[in-house]
Amino acid sequence: MRAVTANPDGSAPHPKSPIRPVETLPKAHLHLHFTGSMRHETLVELADLHGVRLPDALRDHWPPHLLATDEKGWFRFQRLYDVARSVLRGESDVRRLVRETVEDEAAEGSDWLEIQVDPSGYGGRFGGITAFTDLVLDATREASERTGVGVAVVIAANRTRHPLDARTLARLAAQYAGRGVVGFGLSNDERRGRPEEFARAFTIAARAGLGSMPHGGELCGPDSVRGCLDALGATRVGHGVRSAEDPALMDQIAARGVPLEVCPASNVALGVYPEPSAVPLRKLYEAGIQIALGADDPLLFGVRLAGQYSLARRLGFTDAELAELARMSVRASCAPSDVTARLLAGIDAWLAASG
Numbered sequence: 001m002r003a004v005t006a007n008p009d010g011s012a013p014h015p016k017s018p019i020r021p022v023e024t025l026p027k028a029h030l031h032l033h034f035t036g037s038m039r040h041e042t043l044v045e046l047a048d049l050h051g052v053r054l055p056d057a058l059r060d061h062w063p064p065h066l067l068a069t070d071e072k073g074w075f076r077f078q079r080l081y082d083v084a085r086s087v088l089r090g091e092s093d094v095r096r097l098v099r100e101t102v103e104d105e106a107a108e109g110s111d112w113l114e115i116q117v118d119p120s121g122y123g124g125r126f127g128g129i130t131a132f133t134d135l136v137l138d139a140t141r142e143a144s145e146r147t148g149v150g151v152a153v154v155i156a157a158n159r160t161r162h163p164l165d166a167r168t169l170a171r172l173a174a175q176y177a178g179r180g181v182v183g184f185g186l187s188n189d190e191r192r193g194r195p196e197e198f199a200r201a202f203t204i205a206a207r208a209g210l211g212s213m214p215h216g217g218e219l220c221g222p223d224s225v226r227g228c229l230d231a232l233g234a235t236r237v238g239h240g241v242r243s244a245e246d247p248a249l250m251d252q253i254a255a256r257g258v259p260l261e262v263c264p265a266s267n268v269a270l271g272v273y274p275e276p277s278a279v280p281l282r283k284l285y286e287a288g289i290q291i292a293l294g295a296d297d298p299l300l301f302g303v304r305l306a307g308q309y310s311l312a313r314r315l316g317f318t319d320a321e322l323a324e325l326a327r328m329s330v331r332a333s334c335a336p337s338d339v340t341a342r343l344l345a346g347i348d349a350w351l352a353a354s355g
């Protein structure tokens with residue numbers, strides 16, 4: 001897919017107007033799920049290799065049409081995700097997924113990736129959650145060395161499971177603090193697990209020095225984001241877009257400097273907003289909120305990271321504003337200071353180039 005062929009109003013760009021490719025804009029990617037990062041062709045190949053029958057929505061009619069604004073729709077999304085996860089049968093499959101994902105990040109200008117994984121979804125096939133986490137971390141180190149892209153891991157609990165399971169995962173994450181794991185998350189259907197129920201798990205993670213990165217404000221409204229901030233001490237919020245429904249909350253988020261990991265294509269694919277122009281990206285930006293654009297699950301939504309920046313451009317974000325979005329993604333990351341400095345310098349160079 002080409003980055004840009006037209007102005008936001010659909011007219012052709014002026015021949016001399018600079019069109020800087022979004023793929024060469026250095027950025028950090030902070031919201032990407034493990035199986036959801038898989039290439040579609042890899043899903044099909046691994047399914048054929050392992051004899052997994054893929055539903056049509058994951059084979060010939062990909063990407064699937066999803067509408068997850070009710071529980072039935074979310075169930076369908078989860079079912080497709082579970083089928084996709086089931087093609088990961090052996091160590092080489094996991095290493096391939098990580099290698100290809102990080103190569104795709106490199107090709108899109110993402111020089112720092114924080115990938116989110118719930119090890120309990122894989123432990124059964126890979127010798128337990130600790131063995132699986134070891135495998136993922138080893139695969140990310142390998143991929144990072146090959147590509148030069150920095151990769152860190154966020155361990156996420158499933159909010160539809162018991163809070164005690166989340167505590168187990170928080171203790172696991174804590175063991176890996178400073179050894180590749182940088183944060184603790186909370187994912188899955190927001191309507192079925194309020195942030196407050198998971199406060200103790202997040203305390204365990206915070207004591208180990210991990211970031212608090214729960215999902216909130218996607219399927220549920222501002223109260224869910226408040227729960228993430230107040231009960232879970234969120235240092236970043238996954239999605240958080242529906243904060244835009246509450247000006248006081250937006251002020252609070254901006255004042256606290258808590259970044260939102262905004263995934264516009266995912267929001268539209270899941271039916272949170274009817275079309276890209278309805279995603280309140282501009283509103284959040286104008287409110288002074290730190291935004292890190294993310295792809296969430298490109299395997300299910302069909303759009304990777306650079307596509308989110310293209311979408312912002314179509315919504316009217318100028319190159320200077322795209323550069324600022326990229327800076328915010330870098331500042332919101334857990335990347336070490338030398339990586340941050342390199343990325344910020346690269347963003348300035350991108351903007352200084354005539355395109």
Ligand SMILES: [Zn+2]
Nearest residue numbers: 187215238296
């Ligand atoms: Zn997510």
